[in-house]
């Protein structure tokens with residue numbers, strides 16, 4: 261029969277290191293999972309979707325259009341509504357931005373955009389600069405494409421743009437600027453840290469992308485998946501809103517978080533010269549995302565049900581964040597514990613920093629104890645890339661991340677109930693006590709930007 265001969269890309273495409281832990285969560289109902297980045301199940305918009313589907317199918321004309329193939333770029337009335345929606349979020353008039361609905365592409369989740377962009381823009385050995393830590397699924401995409409991923413540290417204002425400048429200057433000195441194609445930022449309530457990029461850093465990031473576009477244009481991939489889930493503080497303008505000529509910023513968004521991941525529909529605003537090339541790759545994938553789902557979304561936006569739902573969700577997640585933060589403060593009081601965590605203004609994640617002595621990665625005492633207690637989290641080390649070269653296809657437990665800190669954890673408050681959030685933190689506390697028994701732990705704050 262002979263051995264199967266896989267592609268080089270296949271060898272670079274490892275299983276996500278997190279899969280094992282997700283599986284544990286599904287198989288063991290006693291476990292409370294703060295690992296999976298799922299949304300709140302009880303607030304999914306079943307009634308709203310049922311009504312819209314009934315309405316669409318009751319009318320033969322709309323039923324026939326919605327159940328037919330659509331276009332690769334996406335349903336034009338939906339793209340027009342997305343255009344208006346984006347302008348409203350940034351408080352801008354159509355004449356104040358360099359894009360219109362022809363520069364918007366609807367995708368099968370924003371995940372498809374992340375992948376197809378890689379296909380359209382990146383060759384093996386090209387450089388993408390990300391945040392440290394960042395969205396580990398995107399790291400997987402970059403590995404698969406053979407990309408060199410460099411990362412820049414973060415502090416409470418998001419990616420340290422001074423450090424980004426140092427990285428760009430060093431790459432220029434080394435003659436590697438031509439290989440730099442993308443800067444990836446999750447600028448609202450980041451996955452995994454919950455941190456938000458500050459206003460002045462948004463401007464600075466764009467200024468750096470422009471200034472270093474010497475050997476070809478450097479693009480910013482602004483992944484704003486969580487933007488609509490702000491539940492405290494004032495909204496910030498997108499980086500895209502400063503890109504008046506629509507040249508440097510790809511704005512990627514999704515209906516998964518503010519509405520329903522089951523509809524698996526995302527969208528992006530692209531610089532005009534990227535639209536055609538990206539659509540050719542998308543055509544190869546699926547020649548269009550689910551047309552039926554796009555009609556559902558179009559109706560939900562039209563009737564205002566979408567905005568009402570997103571508003572409701574903000575309340576749901578604010579309450580869950582508060583429950584998680586209160587439980588953490590009770591379990592790890594500041595005076596007696598050196599556990600630290602972020603306080604997100606939106607999104608689904610809190611980032612827990614343990615003292616350096618408490619390793620949180622796979623095989624660590626803390627993780628083993630947490631599993632025995634019945635609580636799952638995402639080990640922080642999974643969210644860092646190994647600098648310089650593509651990471652190994654299937655990172656060994658604890659092997660990915662190089663010198664990355666191994667004492668952090670991502671806690672998702674999206675899916676667990678309030679009671680489960682409290683119980684999960686109690687279990688984390690028990691695991692920490694078991695790990696720390698007999699050890700004297702030094703206090704430790706947030707690392708901050710070091711350039």
Ligand SMILES: Cc1ncc(COP(=O)(O)O)c(C=O)c1O
Pocket residue numbers: 297368369370371372395446451483485513514515516521524525526
């Ligand atoms: C930062 C970020 N980007 C993109 C995605 C992909 O979302 P989707 O493909 O459901 O739109 C996710 C999902 O968790 C995410 O956290």
